[in-house]
Amino acid sequence: MSEPENETGRPTPDKRQHALQRLREQAERLQHVTQSLPDGTPASVQRLVQEMQTSQIELEMQYEEVQLAQAEAELLRKQYEDLYEFAPVGYCTLTETGVIEQLNMRACQLLGLVRNNARGRRLALFVAPECREEFSDYLTSLRQTGTRQVCHLHMVNAESVPLYIRVEGQVWDDAATVPTCRLALIDVTAQHQFQQALELSEQHFRILFDQNQDGMLLMRDNRFVDCNQAALRLLGLRSKEELIGRHASVFSPERQANGQFSLLQADVYWEEAIRRGHCRFEWMRLRATGEVFWEDILLTAVPDPENHGRLMVHAIWRDITLEKQASRRVQESEERLQMALAASDTGVWIIDYTTNQVTWDFRSQQIFGRPFSADPAPFQTLQEAIHPHDLAGVAAALERAATDNIPFDLEHRIVWPDGTVRHLAAFGRVLRGDRGQRERFVGLMRDITDRREAEEELGYKNRLLEHILQNMPLALTQLAPTDEYLSATGAGLQRLGITGDDLLGKSSRTLYPQMAPSITELLAGKQVSFLTKIPLAENEEAYYQSYGFFDEHRQEGVCFSIDVTELEQGKERLRNEQEFTKSVLNSTIDIVVALNAKLHVTAWNDKAAALLHRTEAEALGQPLAVALPGIATAPELQPHIERALAGQPSAYANWPGQHQPLIFDLNFVPLEGPDGSSGVLLIACDVTERNALQAETTQLKLRQQKEVLSAILTTQEEERRRIAEGLHNGVGQLLYATRLSLDNMPTSEPVRTSQRLLDEAIRATRSISFELTPGILEDFGLSTALRELVKRVPARHLAVDLNLTHLDEPLPRLLQIAVYRIVQELLSNVMKHAQAQEVFVQVARAEGIVHISVEDDGIGFDPDAERVEQGIGLAGIRTRVELLSGTITIRSLLGRGTTVSLELPLPASEESGSATNSKRKSGKTRS
Numbered sequence: 001m002s003e004p005e006n007e008t009g010r011p012t013p014d015k016r017q018h019a020l021q022r023l024r025e026q027a028e029r030l031q032h033v034t035q036s037l038p039d040g041t042p043a044s045v046q047r048l049v050q051e052m053q054t055s056q057i058e059l060e061m062q063y064e065e066v067q068l069a070q071a072e073a074e075l076l077r078k079q080y081e082d083l084y085e086f087a088p089v090g091y092c093t094l095t096e097t098g099v100i101e102q103l104n105m106r107a108c109q110l111l112g113l114v115r116n117n118a119r120g121r122r123l124a125l126f127v128a129p130e131c132r133e134e135f136s137d138y139l140t141s142l143r144q145t146g147t148r149q150v151c152h153l154h155m156v157n158a159e160s161v162p163l164y165i166r167v168e169g170q171v172w173d174d175a176a177t178v179p180t181c182r183l184a185l186i187d188v189t190a191q192h193q194f195q196q197a198l199e200l201s202e203q204h205f206r207i208l209f210d211q212n213q214d215g216m217l218l219m220r221d222n223r224f225v226d227c228n229q230a231a232l233r234l235l236g237l238r239s240k241e242e243l244i245g246r247h248a249s250v251f252s253p254e255r256q257a258n259g260q261f262s263l264l265q266a267d268v269y270w271e272e273a274i275r276r277g278h279c280r281f282e283w284m285r286l287r288a289t290g291e292v293f294w295e296d297i298l299l300t301a302v303p304d305p306e307n308h309g310r311l312m313v314h315a316i317w318r319d320i321t322l323e324k325q326a327s328r329r330v331q332e333s334e335e336r337l338q339m340a341l342a343a344s345d346t347g348v349w350i351i352d353y354t355t356n357q358v359t360w361d362f363r364s365q366q367i368f369g370r371p372f373s374a375d376p377a378p379f380q381t382l383q384e385a386i387h388p389h390d391l392a393g394v395a396a397a398l399e400r401a402a403t404d405n406i407p408f409d410l411e412h413r414i415v416w417p418d419g420t421v422r423h424l425a426a427f428g429r430v431l432r433g434d435r436g437q438r439e440r441f442v443g444l445m446r447d448i449t450d451r452r453e454a455e456e457e458l459g460y461k462n463r464l465l466e467h468i469l470q471n472m473p474l475a476l477t478q479l480a481p482t483d484e485y486l487s488a489t490g491a492g493l494q495r496l497g498i499t500g501d502d503l504l505g506k507s508s509r510t511l512y513p514q515m516a517p518s519i520t521e522l523l524a525g526k527q528v529s530f531l532t533k534i535p536l537a538e539n540e541e542a543y544y545q546s547y548g549f550f551d552e553h554r555q556e557g558v559c560f561s562i563d564v565t566e567l568e569q570g571k572e573r574l575r576n577e578q579e580f581t582k583s584v585l586n587s588t589i590d591i592v593v594a595l596n597a598k599l600h601v602t603a604w605n606d607k608a609a610a611l612l613h614r615t616e617a618e619a620l621g622q623p624l625a626v627a628l629p630g631i632a633t634a635p636e637l638q639p640h641i642e643r644a645l646a647g648q649p650s651a652y653a654n655w656p657g658q659h660q661p662l663i664f665d666l667n668f669v670p671l672e673g674p675d676g677s678s679g680v681l682l683i684a685c686d687v688t689e690r691n692a693l694q695a696e697t698t699q700l701k702l703r704q705q706k707e708v709l710s711a712i713l714t715t716q717e718e719e720r721r722r723i724a725e726g727l728h729n730g731v732g733q734l735l736y737a738t739r740l741s742l743d744n745m746p747t748s749e750p751v752r753t754s755q756r757l758l759d760e761a762i763r764a765t766r767s768i769s770f771e772l773t774p775g776i777l778e779d780f781g782l783s784t785a786l787r788e789l790v791k792r793v794p795a796r797h798l799a800v801d802l803n804l805t806h807l808d809e810p811l812p813r814l815l816q817i818a819v820y821r822i823v824q825e826l827l828s829n830v831m832k833h834a835q836a837q838e839v840f841v842q843v844a845r846a847e848g849i850v851h852i853s854v855e856d857d858g859i860g861f862d863p864d865a866e867r868v869e870q871g872i873g874l875a876g877i878r879t880r881v882e883l884l885s886g887t888i889t890i891r892s893l894l895g896r897g898t899t900v901s902l903e904l905p906l907p908a909s910e911e912s913g914s915a916t917n918s919k920r921k922s923g924k925t926r927s
Contacts, residue, residue: 090185093172098122098139101180110165110185112157123183128154128162135167142169142181152188164192215295215317220304222248222270222313231317234295236288248315251286273299273313282320293321344446349428351379351441358382367424367447369416387413387421394426402430402438411448423452473563475544478556481523483508486556492563495542496534515546522548522557531564543568591664591684597645597677599624599632611662611686630657631682637666644668644680654691663688782816783807786843789824798831798839805844812907818880819843819850819904825873826854826900834858834898845906852902860892877902 041049084091090107092100100118108115111126127135131153138151148170155163166186173179209216215231217224224243235251237243243250249266256262273279279299286292296318304312341348347364351357357376365372368385386394390412401408408428413421428443469476475492477485484507488500509516518530527549534542548559585592585605591612594603604619604627614627625632640650652666664684671679742755777785783804790800811819823841830839836858844851874890881888884904892898 090187092123092183092185094123094139094181094183096143096179096181098124098181107185110155110157110163110187112159112161126155126157128156130154138167138169139181142171143179146171146173152192162189163187164189212316215315217315217317219248219270219299219313219315220307222267224248224250225312234287234293234317234319235285236291242288251288253284253286253292256284269297269299270313273301274311277301282324293319294324296320341444346444346446349382349443349445351443352376353438353440364445367422367445368414369418369420369422385414385416387415389413398441401428401441405430408441408443422447423449475561475563477503477508477559477561479508479519479523479559481555481557483519483523490561492544492561495563495565496536518546518548519557522550522559525550525552531568532561541565590686591682593619593628593682593684594671595624595680595682596673597679599641599680601627602673602679608684628682631666640666640668641680644670645678646670647678654687661688662686663691777816777820781807782811782819782843785820786823786841789820789827790841793827793831798836800827801838801840803840803842803844805842805846807843807845809845811845811850815850815884815904815906818884819852822852822877822880822902823854825877829873830854830856830858830898834860836897848906850904850906852904853899855897855899857897860894860896860898862894863890863892 085105087104087106090104090110092103092107095101099120099122103111103115103118105115108118111118113121124132124135134151135153138149142149148168150166150168153165153167155165157163164187166188167183168186169181169183171179172182209226210228212228213230215234216228217231218226224246227240227243232238232240232243235243247263247266248270249262252262252266254262256265258265269279269281278301281297283295283297284292285295298316300314300316301311302314304310340346341363345363347361347367349358349360349364352359355376356379358379358381359376360368362372368382383391394410394412397408397410400406408426408430411423411425414424415421424445425448426443426445428441430438430441433439468474469490471491473492473495475488475490478487480486484505485503488503490500493499503511508519512532512534514534515530515532518528518532522528527547529545529547532544532546534544536542542563543565544561545564546559546561548557550557582603582605585603586607588605589607591608592603592605593601593608596602601619601622601624604614604616606616608619609615612628619627623632631637634655637652637655640652643650647670649670650668652668655664655666656662657664663686665687667683667685669681669683671681673679738758742751742758745751786802786804790802793800810816823843827839827841830836834856836856839854839856842851842853878888881902881904886902886904889901890898891901
C-alpha cells in the first residue's frame with residue numbers, strides 16, 4: 001500500500017518516520033545472523049554490541065533503499081526528458097525580464113536556433129515588431145494574474161521564416177526559487193493562412209453575391225436567410241425583410257405547371273440539392289403585383305459556417321420569362337406542324353443540291369422502311385429504294401421540277417430492304433438562291449399503300465360479287481320506297497324461270513304476297529331476314545332465304561336472296577329421319593344420351609327421362625354437368641369421354657350411379673355431328689340385378705374356397721405336427737441312442753468325428769421339428785414364439801429387430817398360426833435371397849387388425865418383373881392372407897431393400913371380447 005505524499009509529490013514526515021521504523025524492525029529480525037560474544041561478556045557490553053550491530057544493519061538497508069530511490073528518480077527524469085524534449089509543442093521558460101532560460105527541441109526548431117544559442121536571448125526578439133507590445137502586455141498580465149492565458153503572435157525566427165504562433169503561458173511561483181514564466185508555443189501558421197484565405201473568399205463571394213445581375217439567395221432548411229438586390233427586383237420587393245425567413249415556395253402559385261403543389265415540389269428540389277450537391281430546374285413564380293414569371297434556378301449545396309457538419313444552399317435565379325414565351329410559341333408552331341404531318345402521316349425530305357445528300361425526318365425514313373438516323377443520307381439511297389420500273393419516271397419528274405420550275409407531284413413504288421413493295425405519293429418544289437441557282441428541294445411524302453390496296457381490293461370485290469351473282473344461286477334486288485323493283489340480277493332467278501328485266505317496275509308485294517310483311521319492315525328502315533316459299537309448276541316449291549336493309553343515302557331497299565331449296569328439302573328429310581331415330585331410341589331399355597362437341601345434350605330418350613327424372617325438353621341443350629352431373633364430375637369417366645371425342649370407342653363397366661342405388665355399364669361411342677364435328681353417344685345399361693346375382697355367386701364360391709383352404713391349412717399343420725413328432729420321437733431318439741453308444745466306445749479320431757456329426761444331426765433334427773410345429777406357440781403364446789423364432793436366427797448372419805405391440809391377449813388359433821408362419825417364411829426369404837445385414841420385424845394389434853411389417857436393407861427386387869418367378873413362399877403367404885380376408889403390400893427397390901406389409905382382420909367376436917376384458921397396453925419388446 002503506497003504511503004501518503006504532500007502536494008509536491010515528496011514523502012511526508014510521517015511517511016519517513018514509518019520507513020525508518022520498518023528498517024529497524026527488519027534489522028532486529030536479522031540479529032540471529034550476528035556472531036555471539038564470548039561467554040562471560042558483561043550484559044551491558046552485550047547490549048551495546050547488539051545495538052551497534054543493529055545500527056550497522058539498519059544503515060546498510062537504508063543505503064540500499066537510497067540506491068533504489070536514486071534509480072527510480074533517474075528513470076523518472078529520463079521519462080520527463082523524453083516527454084519534454086520530443087513533445088510536438090515548443091516549451092520554454094522565461095525569466096522576469098523575458099530572457100529564455102530553458103527550451104525543448106521543438107522550441108529550438110520554431111526559433112531556428114540551437115539550444116545554446118537560444119538560451120539567454122529575449123523571446124521578444126523573435127516577435128514581429130507590430131506584435132511586441134501585445135506580447136509585453138501578455139507577459140505583464142501573466143505575472144499579475146497568475147492564471148493561465150492564451151495569445152496569438154506573428155513571429156519571425158532566426159531563418160527569417162514568418163510564423164503564426166499560439167502562446168499558452170502560466171507563471172511558476174515556488175517559494176524556494178524566483179518566479180518564472182513557462183510558455184507553450186504551438187505553430188498554427190497553416191490554420192492562420194487558411195483562415196485568411198477563407199476570409200478573402202468570403203469577401204469575393206459577398207461582392208459577387210451583392211453585385212450579380214442574377215438573383216442570389218442563401219437558404220437554410222429550405223428557407224431564405226439572405227438575398228441580393230437582383231432577387232428583390234425579380235420579386236418586386238422593397239426590402240429583404242419581406243423575404244428572409246420564408247419558405248422557398250413563397251411568391252409561387254399553389255401548383256406548378258406540371259400539376260405538383262409548389263410547397264411539396266420545392267421540398268423535393270431541396271432534398272435533391274442536399275443529396276446530389278446541386279439541382280437545376282425551371283420554376284413558375286409570382287411577383288408582388290401578382291404577375292407570373294419564369295425562373296431558371298440553380299441550387300448548390302455549400303457548408304454552413306454557423307452549423308458545422310450541416311449544409312446550406314446557394315440559389316441563383318435567372319428570369320427566363322421572355323425565353324419561355326418565345327420557346328412556347330416556337331413549340332406550339334412546331335407542334336401544330338407535327339400534328340398536321342402526323343395526322344396526314346406525311347414525312348418531310350430535303351435534297352441539298354450542293355452536297356447531293358438527303359435530310360429526312362422519322363416518318364420519311366419509316367415510309368422507306370429504314371431505322372431512323374439523324375445523319376443525312378446520300379441521294380443514291382433514295383434512288384436505290386425506288387422500284388426499277390418507276391425509276392425513270394421519278395428522275396424525269398425531278399428534272400422537270402428543277403428546270404421548268406413546276407411542282408413535283410408523283411405516285412410511284414419503292415422497295416423496302418426486306419423486299420416489300422410499297423406505294424408512295426411525293427410532293428415538292430425546288431428552292432432557288434439569290435442568283436436563281438437551285439439550292440435544295442423541299443418535299444413531302446406519304447405512304448398510300450393502304451389506299452392503293454383498298455382500291456384494288458374494292459375492284460376485286462366488285463368483280464367477285466359479279467362472279468358470285470352470275471355463278472351461284474343468289475339474287476340481288478333493289479326496291480324503291482314504293483316497293484317496285486329497281487333492279488334484279490343473279491343466277492338465283494333461274495329456278496323461277498324469269499330474268500331481271502321481267503321484275504323491273506313491278507310491285508314486290510303484289511308478285512309475292514308472302515313476302516309483304518318483311519318487305520314492309522325493310523322499307524321502314526329495318527334490317528330483315530326471312531325465308532320465303534314460292535310455289536312452282538307441277539306441285540314443286542322453291543325456297544329463298546333473304547337478307548335486306550334500307551340504304552338511307554340512296555333511299556332504296558337492298559335485298560340478297562339465296563336459293564335454299566335443296567337445303568330445305570334436306571332439312572325435311574332430316575326431320576323425318578330424326579323422328580324415326582327418336583322412336584328407335586325410345587323403344588330401347590337402355591339410357592341413350594347424345595352429346596355434341598361441346599358436351600351439350602342433343603338427344604335424350606324416354607328411358608333416360610324415366611330413370612333420371614328429367615324430361616327431354618329439360619335436358620336438351622343443357623351441358624353435361626347440368627344434365628348428368630354424376631358422370632360429368634366422375635374423374636374415372638373423364639378419359640373415356642375424351643377418347644370418344646377423339647374418335648375412339650370406350651367402355652366403363654359397373655359404374656355406380658351417384659343419385660340412386662343403380663349400377664350401369666357405360667359405353668362411349670364416337671358420334672359425328674351433321675357439321676362434321678365430333679360428339680359422344682352415351683349408352684348406359686342397368687346391370688344392378690345382374691351384379692347382385694354375380695355377387696351372391698361370388699360370395700358362395702369364396703366361402704367354399706375359404707372352407708377348402710382352411711381344411712388344407714389345418715391338414716398341413718396336422719401333417720407338420722405328425723412329421724415333427726416322428727422326427728423327435730423316432731429319428732431323434734435313434735440319433736441320441738447312437739450318440740450314447742459312441743460315447744461308450746474308446747476315444748479315437750473317427751469316434752470324435754462321428755460324435756460331432758451326430759451332434760449336428762441332433763441339432764438339425766430339433767430345429768426342423770421346432771420349425772414344423774413350434775410347441776412353444778401353443779404353450780406360451782405368439783409373443784414368446786416369435787421371440788424364440790428370432791433367437792434362432794444367427795446374429796452373425798442377420799441382425800433382427802423385433803417389435804411386438806398389444807399381443808398379450810391370445811389370438812384365434814388359425815390367425816395365431818398364420819401370423820407365426822408368415823413371419824417365419826418372410827425371415828427365411830430374407831436370409832435366403834435378400835443378402836441383408838439387418839431386418840426390422842413389427843407385429844402389432846390395433847383397432848381389430850393385426851399389422852405385420854418385415855423390412856430389410858438387402859438388395860431388393862422388382863416386384864412386377866419377378867411376380868411370375870416368385871416361389872411358393874410368397875404364394876403360401878398370399879394364400880393365408882386371402883383365407884383370412886387380409887391384404888398384403890410389397891414395396892421393393894433395387895439396392896434399396898424390401899418392405900412387406902400385411903393386415904389381417906380379427907374376427908368381430910374376438911376383438912369385442914378382448915376390448916371388454918382388458919384395456920389396451922402399449923409398449924415394445926425388442927430382441
